Amino acid sequence: MNMKCLKNLYWLLMFSAAGFSPAFADEASETHSHIKLVSEQTAVALGSTFWAGFDLGLDDGWHAYWQNPGDAGLSPKIKWKLPAGISAGDIHWPYPKLLPTGPLVSYGYDHEVFLLVPVSVDSDFQNPKEVALEAHADWLACKDICVPYRADLKLTLPVAKDASAIKFNDFKHAFDQSLENIPIGIPMISSSFVSDGDYWDLRIQTPHVKSKSQIIFYPFRDDLIEHAAAEELHVRPQGYEVKLKKSHLYQGGDLKALQGVAVNPDGWLENDETKAIIINAHPAPMPIPMASASTVPVKPLHFWLACLFALIGGLILNLMPCVLPMISIKVLHLLERHPDRRTAFCHSLAYAAGILISVWALGLLLAVLKSAGKFAGWGFQFQSPVFVIVVAMVLFALALNLFGVFEFSTPDVGSVPLPQTDYLSSFVSGIITTIVASPCTAPFMGTALTLAISQTNLVGFAIFTFLGLGLALPIVLLSAFPGLLAVLPKPGIWMLYLKRVLGIILLACVLWLLWVFSIETGMMDLFKLSGNSSQGIQWQAYSSPAVEEARRSGHGVFLDFTAAWCINCQVNDRLVLQNPGVVHAFKDQSIIAFKGDWTKYDPGITKALASFGRDSIPVYVYYAPSSGSAEILPQLITPKMILEKITKH
Amino acid sequence: MLKQFLTAVFLFFPVIAFAQVMSNQAAPDFTLTDTNGQSHSLSDYKGKFVVLEWFNPDCPFVKKHYNSGNMPGLQKQYTAKGVVWLSIDSSAPGNEGNYPPQDLNKFMAAKGAAPTAVFTDADGKIGRLYGAQTTPHMFIIDPKGILIYQGAIDDTPSADIDDLKTAKNYVSAALDAAMAGKPVAVSATKSYGCSVKY
Numbered sequence: 023m024n025m026k027c028l029k030n031l032y033w034l035l036m037f038s039a040a041g042f043s044p045a046f047a048d049e050a051s052e053t054h055s056h057i058k059l060v061s062e063q064t065a066v067a068l069g070s071t072f073w074a075g076f077d078l079g080l081d082d083g084w085h086a087y088w089q090n091p092g093d094a095g096l097s098p099k100i101k102w103k104l105p106a107g108i109s110a111g112d113i114h115w116p117y118p119k120l121l122p123t124g125p126l127v128s129y130g131y132d133h134e135v136f137l138l139v140p141v142s143v144d145s146d147f148q149n150p151k152e153v154a155l156e157a158h159a160d161w162l163a164c165k166d167i168c169v170p171y172r173a174d175l176k177l178t179l180p181v182a183k184d185a186s187a188i189k190f191n192d193f194k195h196a197f198d199q200s201l202e203n204i205p206i207g208i209p210m211i212s213s214s215f216v217s218d219g220d221y222w223d224l225r226i227q228t229p230h231v232k233s234k235s236q237i238i239f240y241p242f243r244d245d246l247i248e249h250a251a252a253e254e255l256h257v258r259p260q261g262y263e264v265k266l267k268k269s270h271l272y273q274g275g276d277l278k279a280l281q282g283v284a285v286n287p288d289g290w291l292e293n294d295e296t297k298a299i300i301i302n303a304h305p306a307p308m309p310i311p312m313a314s315a316s317t318v319p320v321k322p323l324h325f326w327l328a329c330l331f332a333l334i335g336g337l338i339l340n341l342m343p344c345v346l347p348m349i350s351i352k353v354l355h356l357l358e359r360h361p362d363r364r365t366a367f368c369h370s371l372a373y374a375a376g377i378l379i380s381v382w383a384l385g386l387l388l389a390v391l392k393s394a395g396k397f398a399g400w401g402f403q404f405q406s407p408v409f410v411i412v413v414a415m416v417l418f419a420l421a422l423n424l425f426g427v428f429e430f431s432t433p434d435v436g437s438v439p440l441p442q443t444d445y446l447s448s449f450v451s452g453i454i455t456t457i458v459a460s461p462c463t464a465p466f467m468g469t470a471l472t473l474a475i476s477q478t479n480l481v482g483f484a485i486f487t488f489l490g491l492g493l494a495l496p497i498v499l500l501s502a503f504p505g506l507l508a509v510l511p512k513p514g515i516w517m518l519y520l521k522r523v524l525g526i527i528l529l530a531c532v533l534w535l536l537w538v539f540s541i542e543t544g545m546m547d548l549f550k551l552s553g554n555s556s557q558g559i560q561w562q563a564y565s566s567p568a569v570e571e572a573r574r575s576g577h578g579v580f581l582d583f584t585a586a587w588c589i590n591c592q593v594n595d596r597l598v599l600q601n602p603g604v605v606h607a608f609k610d611q612s613i614i615a616f617k618g619d620w621t622k623y624d625p626g627i628t629k630a631l632a633s634f635g636r637d638s639i640p641v642y643v644y645y646a647p648s649s650g651s652a653e654i655l656p657q658l659i660t661p662k663m664i665l666e667k668i669t670k671h
Numbered sequence: 672m673l674k675q676f677l678t679a680v681f682l683f684f685p686v687i688a689f690a691q692v693m694s695n696q697a698a699p700d701f702t703l704t705d706t707n708g709q710s711h712s713l714s715d716y717k718g719k720f721v722v723l724e725w726f727n728p729d730c731p732f733v734k735k736h737y738n739s740g741n742m743p744g745l746q747k748q749y750t751a752k753g754v755v756w757l758s759i760d761s762s763a764p765g766n767e768g769n770y771p772p773q774d775l776n777k778f779m780a781a782k783g784a785a786p787t788a789v790f791t792d793a794d795g796k797i798g799r800l801y802g803a804q805t806t807p808h809m810f811i812i813d814p815k816g817i818l819i820y821q822g823a824i825d826d827t828p829s830a831d832i833d834d835l836k837t838a839k840n841y842v843s844a845a846l847d848a849a850m851a852g853k854p855v856a857v858s859a860t861k862s863y864g865c866s867v868k869y
């Protein structure tokens with residue numbers, strides 16, 4: 023072969039090699055996904071649990087995957103390297119979206135997602151200066167190709183000297199958003215399922231049915247349903263029915279529980295927050311657990327029952343510590359002045375009108391706040407220190423008036439017949455009665471209120487009306503039937519003594535309000551965690567990651583949602599939760615106790631209350647050891663009830 | 672440009688439904704032309720064990736099994752025992768993993784792989800027939816034509832080669848059991864990998 027031939031052959035070979043040697047795609051030369059380990063806090067306290075977050079960013083068109091990636095893909099995995107005394111929980115996954123590619127459907131995220139992990143620091147952690155977290159992250163990001171990424175991450179946070187040294191940084195907003203998107207369990211929403219041929223029929227029962235909502239169910243297991251099959255949705259009066267095509271891979275026989283996340287883009291509660299809930303459906307038929315009377319009843323059947331409850335609740339409110347003096351004063355007026363029946367009755371109507379107007383105003387305010395997306399509950403106005411101090415001043419003036427220190431233009435002294443035109447004072451006393459009644463909730467009231475606030479305006483209006491009527495009823499009855507007054511002794515010196523006693527009670531109320539005011543304005547640092555008396559129950563401040571960790575520990579967990587201005591809560595606290603028998607039992611059973619203090623507005627606690635379907639405090643919740651479900655106790659608790667709950671297994 | 676081409680492809684080809692095949696039932700028959708121009712049908716191999724392996728040379732999960740020698744090792748081990756090993760690439764034209772047949776042969780040669788035959792299934796017909804979702808995705812058919820296993824190649828979904836040290840291989844477990852006349856313990860698992868690029 024001559025040189026030219028060889029040369030040609032050489033070039034031919036080179037050319038063919040180049041032409042046929044496929045350039046198989048290497049690892050992408052640009053990075054399309056990044057991850058950072060961050061915290062929303064600038065420092066951490068020893069003996070606390072805080073959120074750490076993996077900030078996973080993706081270029082446009084790229085996706086990362088959920089805990090169940092669906093038909094294809096891989097979830098991010100974290101391997102922690104932590105010093106002794108620090109422990110990290112599982113990833114709390116925000117709810118995913120559907121990622122369809124051709125005939126396949128995966129579950130995951132785009133753009134940016136924060137994967138939050140609760141991290142606990144022991145109180146005796148050996149490094150007093152800082153906490154160093156290390157983690158190795160593996161994750162898959164795909165567009166039309168897939169690239170596996172890995173990163174070694176580190177986060178160092180200083181140890182805070184005290185709670186006041188902990189500030190929040192720019193990540194707080196993103197963390198709050200992610201917490202909003204993490205599915206929660208809502209006890210008032212229950213679910214069950216039925217195996218129906220090729221389908222699982224998932225039923226979700228909820229009092230907030232939104233007919234236009236497109237519900238999507240994401241299972242935790244990847245071998246349960248055909249991810250690419252459309253989920254057929256039926257909207258029913260009691261809730262939703264979702265038909266899920268069974269996976270051809272499912273070989274587990276009878277399914278014990280259908281678990282996953284259900285997403286309603288319009289929100290599961292009456293506003294549009296809380297878009298994702300945890301579903302733990304058991305095979306039907308399963309009786310919906312009839313909890314205490316505080317479970318929210320279904321709308322059409324129980325409307326009149328709710329009105330009745332509101333009426334009874336309003337009646338009982340008259341007996342509450344701050345209301346009773348007001349009622350007693352009114353009764354004294356009636357006795358003193360012997361007005362004719364007609365005048366007395368008209369005054370009582372003015373009083374009732376004052377009550378009704380205030381009750382409607384409160385209800386309206388609650389509804390407006392709800393629709394603005396800000397959760398509020400009964401008694402919320404007491405979260406404002408300004409309001410507290412104003413009410414304290416009013417009550418103080420009333421007390422002074424009773425002591426005879428000074429008089430208003432309102433007819434308080436003497437047996438002068440009431441001028442007919444002075445209905446204004448009766449009207450005002452009705453308003454004051456409602457305001458001082460609002461921090462209290464009576465039995466039956468809780469259920470009625472929750473229904474009132476959650477249903478349509480007309481229903482809410484009706485229920486609040488009945489509440490006001492109940493509150494006004496005793497005075498109205500006494501005025502209409504003066505014969506009832508005859509059971510009381512004739513006017514005499516005893517009335518003066520009674521006025522002094524009532525004045526003292528009102529002064530006690532003023533002092534209590536001043537205490538509330540001091541807490542709300544931080545003047546008295548009464549709520550230090552370390553300030554637990556050694557004899558009582560050791561309370562920790564409520565935070566959802568801390569509660570998660572506690573539940574994982576296998577112990578019973580008790581939650582107490584309370585506020586300084588909530589009289590019922592304070593009474594329960596003194597009589598029940600500081601009862602030696604109860605304290606002892608808590609220690610014996612190693613119950614972990616959390617206090618959610620709602621004295622000041624706290625969105626985390628408001629959200630927690632909403633997740634239990636409650637709008638008013640107190641709320642007591644018990645998680646039995648190693649149980650998946652919350653048991654909500656009634657608002658009126660007794661030591662016996664608590665002991666029964668925590669000692670039975 | 673690619674999108675238009677793809678649209679044209681789909682307009683001209685009948686829309687094929689994405690099926691599922693149930694384990695322990697008859698595996699659907701098919702005919703495909705391999706990368707050397709020879710035609711094969713599943714029914715040709717009645718009386719032998721057949722492994723269908725969906726692959727994509729560019730997928731990191733497939734690379735994990737090929738670069739480590741894991742997949743080639745399995746192919747050599749079982750073809751030596753008379754198993755028919757068919758490797759199928761269902762990537763559509765213009766998508767990742769779609770290559771002319773000769774390039775797929777080069778890939779297999781470069782990795783020391785030894786499948787019985789390699790196929791391009793560019794219209795995705797066979798992939799959809801079997802419901803292949805990922806690469807890799809494994810299907811094992813026994814000599815009577817029954818599907819005895821479908822799903823992941825092993826129990827550790829990851830793109831990390833180190834995981835092969837501890838991963839339990841479902842394919843060898845199923846083949847070893849079936850060849851010894853024992854029942855296959857695990858006949859269906861959820862496969863892992865990149866999505867098949869239909």
